[in-house]
Amino acid sequence: MKLLCYSFCLLFALPVVAQKSTVDSSQLMKDVRTLSADKFEGRKTGSRGSRMAQFYIIDRFKEIGISAYHDTYEYPFYFQYGDKKIMGTNLYGYIPGKLSTAIVISAHYDHLGVRSSGNSTDSIYNGADDNASGVGGLLALAAYFKKHPPRYTLIFAALDGEEEGLQGAKAFVAQPPIALQQIRQNINMDMIAHNDKNELYVCGTTQFPDTKKYIDEIATGSRVQLIAGHDKPDSGMDNWTSQSDQYEFFKQKIPFLYFGVEDHPDYHKASDEYSRINYSFYYRAVQTIISVVEKMDSNMPENKFSGATTM
Numbered sequence: 001m002k003l004l005c006y007s008f009c010l011l012f013a014l015p016v017v018a019q020k021s022t023v024d025s026s027q028l029m030k031d032v033r034t035l036s037a038d039k040f041e042g043r044k045t046g047s048r049g050s051r052m053a054q055f056y057i058i059d060r061f062k063e064i065g066i067s068a069y070h071d072t073y074e075y076p077f078y079f080q081y082g083d084k085k086i087m088g089t090n091l092y093g094y095i096p097g098k099l100s101t102a103i104v105i106s107a108h109y110d111h112l113g114v115r116s117s118g119n120s121t122d123s124i125y126n127g128a129d130d131n132a133s134g135v136g137g138l139l140a141l142a143a144y145f146k147k148h149p150p151r152y153t154l155i156f157a158a159l160d161g162e163e164e165g166l167q168g169a170k171a172f173v174a175q176p177p178i179a180l181q182q183i184r185q186n187i188n189m190d191m192i193a194h195n196d197k198n199e200l201y202v203c204g205t206t207q208f209p210d211t212k213k214y215i216d217e218i219a220t221g222s223r224v225q226l227i228a229g230h231d232k233p234d235s236g237m238d239n240w241t242s243q244s245d246q247y248e249f250f251k252q253k254i255p256f257l258y259f260g261v262e263d264h265p266d267y268h269k270a271s272d273e274y275s276r277i278n279y280s281f282y283y284r285a286v287q288t289i290i291s292v293v294e295k296m297d298s299n300m301p302e303n304k305f306s307g308a309t310t311m
């Protein structure tokens with residue numbers, strides 16, 4: 001009888017386990033392929049291509065079924081860039097948790113737009129890795145946690161204006177959708193799809209050593225090499241702390257983890273196209289990030305971190 005029950009339970013248990021680890025790979029690739037297509041014109045803040053990207057992300061938020069604060073996902077903001085005043089638009093949605101305290105999952109969707117690129121005829125900076133990949137990851141996380149309800153409230157922030165100096169992240173912390181005191185953690189993704197060595201870096205464990213144990217646990221079973229680093233003070237450009245949107249959270253003393261790859265030959269070039277990303281690495285990287293967030297969501301104590309160490 002025991003044996004029968006065992007086989008019976010196993011039959012039903014298996015599909016659940018399989019489903020738990022599933023990222024919809026074709027949807028993931030579609031999101032990146034779409035956002036980095038030529039017709040999105042490099043998604044420069046304030047451009048027509050940027051607006052198209054916003055419509056696409058909003059449609060995906062709706063499709064996944066994540067909630068909107070104040071009946072809208074759209075949060076416009078203004079910033080001065082040289083002698084121009086530019087309007088950017090952040091997109092926020094959330095999945096309510098058992099706790100009102102939140103983890104903010106962020107990725108910038110803007111890129112460099114259209115520029116003359118020397119001898120090349122290709123002038124569209126598609127930004128497939130930078131950072132359609134992070135947005136694809138953000139949407140995959142949203143879909144996953146919609147099916148596997150989280151303990152913390154998860155806020156999904158697709159940020160604008162990163163390339164103009166982290167403007168969307170600045171706007172987020174200046175006018176957050178919930179009080180900053182209720183934000184426990186930022187998880188930022190910027191360039192997670194292009195690496196030939198199967199290496200995904202996670203930056204922030206030096207500043208926030210409490211997060212290291214979650215990384216170590218997931219790194220052991222991960223199908224990408226998950227490496228903690230690029231966050232040592234005094235290491236100049238090798239310290240990525242201030243190089244993407246997580247910096248604005250860090251300045252507010254909110255613990256962060258930033259996931260990204262090392263620079264590659266297509267970085268900030270018109271050749272950062274969908275055809276250049278490592279599809280299977282990207283898929284595995286997103287699975288790994290989901291596992292980290294799930295582990296932190298389940299195990300991280302709610303008390304707010306106090307006392308960031310040095311940059």
Ligand SMILES: [Zn+2]
Pocket residue numbers: 108130131162190191244
């Ligand atoms: Zn970027």
